[in-house]
Amino acid sequence: MAEVKNIATRDAYGAALVELAExxxxxxxxxxxxxAATKTGTFKKAHPERFYNxxxxxxxxxxxxxxxxxxxxxxxxxxxxxxxxGRAFEQVRNSxxxxxxxxxxxxxxAGISVGEDGATHxxxxxxxxxxxxxxMTIINPADAVEARKAVLAAAEINGPVYMRxxxxxxxxxxxxxxxxxxxxGVELKxxxxxxxxxxxxLVKEAMEAYDLLAQExxxxxxxxxxxxxxxxxxxxxxxxRETGAIVTAEEHSVIGGLGSAVAEVVTETCPVPxxxxxxxxxFGMSGPANELLDIFGLRAxxxxxxxxxxxxxxx
Numbered sequence: 001m002a003e004v005k006n007i008a009t010r011d012a013y014g015a016a017l018v019e020l021a022e023x024x025x026x027x028x029x030x031x032x033x034x035x036a037a038t039k040t041g042t043f044k045k046a047h048p049e050r051f052y053n054x055x056x057x058x059x060x061x062x063x064x065x066x067x068x069x070x071x072x073x074x075x076x077x078x079x080x081x082x083x084x085x086g087r088a089f090e091q092v093r094n095s096x097x098x099x100x101x102x103x104x105x106x107x108x109x110a111g112i113s114v115g116e117d118g119a120t121h122x123x124x125x126x127x128x129x130x131x132x133x134x135x136m137t138i139i140n141p142a143d144a145v146e147a148r149k150a151v152l153a154a155a156e157i158n159g160p161v162y163m164r165x166x167x168x169x170x171x172x173x174x175x176x177x178x179x180x181x182x183x184x185g186v187e188l189k190x191x192x193x194x195x196x197x198x199x200x201x202l203v204k205e206a207m208e209a210y211d212l213l214a215q216e217x218x219x220x221x222x223x224x225x226x227x228x229x230x231x232x233x234x235x236x237x238x239x240x241r242e243t244g245a246i247v248t249a250e251e252h253s254v255i256g257g258l259g260s261a262v263a264e265v266v267t268e269t270c271p272v273p274x275x276x277x278x279x280x281x282x283f284g285m286s287g288p289a290n291e292l293l294d295i296f297g298l299r300a301x302x303x304x305x306x307x308x309x310x311x312x313x314x315x
Contacts, residue, residue, distance in 0.1 A: 005144075006169040010108040012144035013165050014039025016151035017076060018046045025050075027074035027155070030065055032058045037167075038078040038108045058083040062091035062103075069101035074155065077103055081110035081164060085126035096160050097133040104154050104161045110140075111251035112279060112296050113168040113201065115289035122284035128256025130162040131229055137182060138229040140164040140250075140258075142203035143173045146226055149180035157182065166251075168289045170201045185232035191221035194307045195239035195246045199225045199258045202249035202277070208300035213307055220307060231261045233269075240270040245310035247275050249303050251293075254278040273313035275306045 017029060017040065028050045035041035035053065044051040054061035058079050065077040077084070084107040085092070096103045107126060114122045130136050139154065139161065141147040147165060154161040179186075185197070189210050198206035203224050213220045221243055223235060240246060246266065248259035259276035266274055279296055293299060 005172045007144035007172055008167060008169045009141050009144055009147040009165040010039045010167060012147035013106050013108065013151060013163070014042035016148040017043040019148070020152060020155055021047050021050070024155070027076060028052065028068060030054050030061050030075060030077045032056060032061050032079040032083065034079055037080070038106060040076075040078045040106070058088040059091045062088045063095050065103045066091070066095035066099070066101055069096070069103050070099070075103045076106055078106035078108065080121060081107035081123035081126045082121050085129045085162070086123060089129055093133050097136055100135050100159050102158050102160070104163060106163050106165065108165040109167045110164045111166060111200070112284050112292045112298065113166055113251060113289040115168070115292060116286050118286035119283040124251070124253045124279045124284065125256070126164065127228055127252050127258070128260070131256060131261065133160070135159055136229060137161040137227070138164070139182065139227050140200045141226050142200060142224055143170060145172060145174040145176060145178055146180055149178070150226065153180060153182050164200065166201060168201070171204050173204055173207065180226065183227050183230045183232060185223050185225045185227075185235040187221065187223050187235065189220065189222035191219040192243055193219045193245070194311050195221040195223060195243045196249060196303055196307060197223045197225050197236070197239070197246060197258065197262055198249040199228060200251050202251055202298060205298065205300045206249050206303055209303035209307065212300055212304045218307065218311070225258060228258050228261055231265060233265050236262055236265045237270050240266050240272045245273045245314045247277060247303060247306045247310050249277040251298055252278055254280060273310045275310040275313070277303050277306050
């Protein structure tokens with residue numbers, strides 16, 4: 001059996017920028033004095049003439065990104081999710097979103113798995129914030145393979161994109177044959193009793209939950225939803241009709257994230273129980289990342305518990 005590799009999606013982001021630069025020269029990369037952490041330093045080393053350190057000034061960086069984009073350049077602007085989505089929200093909304101400029105935001109260190117950096121840096125609200133910006137595409141890859149493909153795909157579309165990456169090295173779920181398409185969910189496992197729709201590092205947990213549920217005679221359908229906006233309505237509606245119950249799983253607040261996006265689709269077209277696995281209405285805390293995932297209920301066993309609740313609710 002092949003050994004499972006653990007790679008942080010932020011590492012794949014940095015490598016993908018270098019790969020992309022070998023194919024096209026119409027983009028630049030900006031960072032807010034965090035290149036070593038966001039992994040844009042990999043790009044800086046390879047192409048220093050196309051890299052700009054904007055300093056610890058995320059709002060200004062987004063404005064600079066908008067300025068470059070208004071001249072026809074594609075721009076990748078990077079910082080921690082807390083700063084890219086939170087601190088610079090006004091500039092992202094008004095200077096990038098409103099004119100629909102071709103800026104790709106590489107937001108790293110998202111979610112509880114930032115670990116010891118603590119509550120101030122554990123951004124579990126960024127998807128909710130970015131979902132409110134008209135025309136903003138949101139991608140939350142599950143592993144390094146999907147992260148690489150997401151960066152390359154984002155470069156092929158015109159307009160603002162928010163890409164969410166993690167600090168923690170996570171298991172590689174997919175191989176290079178995996179096909180990623182913006183706006184499309186992917187069914188990873190077939191099932192008839194309940195559907196688990198997962199995103200980011202919770203995809204791996206959902207796959208483990210599938211095995212645990214099978215041991216109890218429960219047939220679960222597993223869907224990877226890397227693109228949270230635009231959401232794949234078709235695959236959600238199909239799952240709702242065919243399984244009658246849905247669980248969403250995300251390393252994000254249960255308010256405004258994937259769970260909310262899925263519930264919005266379901267309540268409009270095919271009402272069924274939707275139960276959410278995510279960070280409750282609370283702030284994070286400092287601690288080892290893997291322990292925090294346990295504490296905040298972001299594990300396979302938590303998905304199993306919620307799957308049973310969803311199944312019970314449809315009877």
